[in-house]
Amino acid sequence: MKHLIRKDNEAYAILRNLRVSPSKANIVLEMIRGKKASEAINLLKFSSRGIAKDISKVLNSAVANAENNHQLDIDILQVTEAYCGKSMVMKRWRPRAKGRPGRINKHLTNVTIKVAEVQNKKSEKEA
Numbered sequence: 001m002k003h004l005i006r007k008d009n010e011a012y013a014i015l016r017n018l019r020v021s022p023s024k025a026n027i028v029l030e031m032i033r034g035k036k037a038s039e040a041i042n043l044l045k046f047s048s049r050g051i052a053k054d055i056s057k058v059l060n061s062a063v064a065n066a067e068n069n070h071q072l073d074i075d076i077l078q079v080t081e082a083y084c085g086k087s088m089v090m091k092r093w094r095p096r097a098k099g100r101p102g103r104i105n106k107h108l109t110n111v112t113i114k115v116a117e118v119q120n121k122k123s124e125k126e127a
Helices: 022-032 037-045 052-068 121-126
Strands: 010-018 077-095 101-117
Touching: 010 052, 010 077, 022 037, 022 052, 022 077, 022 101, 037 052, 037 077, 052 077, 052 101
Parallel strands: none
Antiparallel strands: 010 101, 077 101
8 A cells, every 4th residue: 555655744544445536536636735724714714626525525534634733824725636546446236228237436545645835935035
């Protein structure tokens, strides 16, 4: 199993076996990639995609991990990585012509979201 390497200024959360195809999940993850965590939460809250609710739970978990486990400042957290990958596939069938089965694949997804403390260039110049 591949382990995620964590730096001192980042935290992550993983949701395994989410019942949606990776391509649909990736559309929602593209919206939040590179955004501030608070802005990403708002985007997901008002998204019309059904999967946005589950992805917002993962993002909130990553923010909570950053705050509680790694003592990071949640006001300057940014979504550095948000990606999904294939998980298992449930194989179902439906009756078709001449008594033959038609195969239906129901894809599952693993979602990973990493958040990190990112200082703005303006605040570094002021300090």
